[in-house]
Amino acid sequence: MGPTVLVVDDQPQIREVLKAYLEADGFTVLEAETAARALAVVDAESPEMILLDVGLPDTDGIEVLRQLRALPDPARAGAYVMIVTARSEEIDKLISLAVGADDYVTKPFSPREVVARVKAIMRRDRGPAEPEGLRFVGLEVRPTERELSVDGSAVELSALEFDLLVALAEAPGRVFSRVQLLEKVWGYDFFGDERVVDVHIGNLRRKLSDDATAPRFIRTVRGVGYKFVGERA
Missing domain, CATH: 3.40.50.2300 (Response regulator)
Incomplete structure (x- = not known):
């Protein structure tokens, strides 16, 4: 089945x-x-x-x-x-x-x-099967278990939000355009407005308690897209 x-x-x-x-x-x-x-x-x-x-x-x-x-x-x-x-x-x-x-x-x-x-x-990539997870100051992502903690507290994300966070956190410092994130996370040519990425980034920031004006985790690169700026733990 x-x-x-x-x-x-x-x-x-x-x-x-x-x-x-x-x-x-x-x-x-x-x-x-x-x-x-x-x-x-x-x-x-x-x-x-x-x-x-x-x-x-x-x-x-x-x-x-x-x-x-x-x-x-x-x-x-x-x-x-x-x-x-x-x-x-x-x-x-x-x-x-x-x-x-x-x-x-x-x-x-x-x-x-x-x-x-x-x-x-x-078919979306659920993230790498890394037993040690992705650890940053104030944030730990466990792709295998699909679990996330921020400042030691568990945070629940939707499936798409989790995939989006993993895509960014796997490559700290790399700038992803909205199109690149659509292709990497959505996994197909999206039939709609690229602003869908902005909406989900906004949701993700809110759940991470991440201030867009002084980000700990996700920074907007104006005119291009987004990058993960968390410091490795």
């Missing part, structure tokens, strides 16, 4: 189409038609990937994403999430990404494209 994908949409025909295409590519597919059912399935089954519609009948999908990312279990909170919506406003996209979505697709969509993007997200 392949990786488990939860399709959350109140329209049965959309769930059926996505299920058929995903199963044809070897995925195990679960379904939910409401926010409440989706959270119950996440609790019971811990899917690796969630296709989450915004326009659910009981709760907005973005609120579901907020609740998901706040779950105490890292395996459930860190599931990859692709927002699926009929709304095309840029603010919806940026809110979704700020809350912790890994990708975003607008209806009407090509089921083949959705499956390709799901596969690309799940």
Whole structure:
């Protein structure tokens, strides 16, 4: 059986189409038609990937994403999430990404494209299997365990935020452009605005308590991108 994908949409025909295409590519597919059912399935089954519609009948999908990312279990909170919506406003996209979505697709969509993007997200490099981890003053990253501590306290990140931090911390001092980070972390040609990187860097900084004006860990290189500036411990 392949990786488990939860399709959350109140329209049965959309769930059926996505299920058929995903199963044809070897995925195990679960379904939910409401926010409440989706959270119950996440609790019971811990899917690796969630296709989450915004326009659910009981709760907005973005609120579901907020609740998901706040779950105490890292395996459930860190599931990859692709927002699926009929709304095309840029603010919806940026809110979704700020809350912790890994990708975003607008209806009407090509089921083949959705499956390709799901596969690309799940092929992402999870980081090096280094038993000693990545240690810096005030920060320790353990890629194998997918754990992070800042100033001795555990910090929970989304799957994408963790991958982004590892990509930067593996090469201290190297400047990455937004395009390079998209290719390295997202793992495919991103169909959207490069500002998605800025949104996730902002989330990452907030969780690291890293001041962008006086960074301990991630510095903005104006007009280029970002680099990791933490000092080796």
